[in-house]
Amino acid sequence: MEYHPDEPISVRISRKRNLSDISEATLLTPDVVPGIKKRCPQQRKGNRKPNTNLRVTTMDGKVFFDAKDAMNTFCDVLVHIGLLRVRQLEIMLSGLNLVSTSKDVNRTQRKIGNFYVFTNRSTSDKAKKLKEISDRLNLGLKIEVI
Numbered sequence: 001m002e003y004h005p006d007e008p009i010s011v012r013i014s015r016k017r018n019l020s021d022i023s024e025a026t027l028l029t030p031d032v033v034p035g036i037k038k039r040c041p042q043q044r045k046g047n048r049k050p051n052t053n054l055r056v057t058t059m060d061g062k063v064f065f066d067a068k069d070a071m072n073t074f075c076d077v078l079v080h081i082g083l084l085r086v087r088q089l090e091i092m093l094s095g096l097n098l099v100s101t102s103k104d105v106n107r108t109q110r111k112i113g114n115f116y117v118f119t120n121r122s123t124s125d126k127a128k129k130l131k132e133i134s135d136r137l138n139l140g141l142k143i144e145v146i
Helices: 070-081 083-088 123-137
Strands: 054-057 063-065 109-112 115-118 142-145
Touching: 054 070, 054 123, 063 070, 070 083, 070 109, 070 115, 070 123, 083 115, 123 142
Parallel strands: none
Antiparallel strands: 054 063, 054 142, 109 115
């Protein structure tokens, strides 16, 4: 490549041939890869099942229940138990600790304080994990899927 302030930039190949002199030059365009389609949002057909919720009652009678979202109830119970205690149990979901100190860009997590809680699970899975935590820590939680 040569640059002269008074002239346009020119690119030359060996033997001082100018690229603009090559008459066989063709414009290259990327090939379309077959079988790869642009993803568009899926539209659900038919009826959806109604949302389910969690109700958790502790041994001392405290009730955790959010009528709008089971995830809120799940997170509230984990905060009540103690996020550090739950993290130390090392409950793994899809290769990720249920309560983590770092954000995973490929997973749905809710930030609570300095921790991230893995929340992308069904209500029944959340209930099973709460049952497991309750059993391992001897908390005696009563967990209902409503």
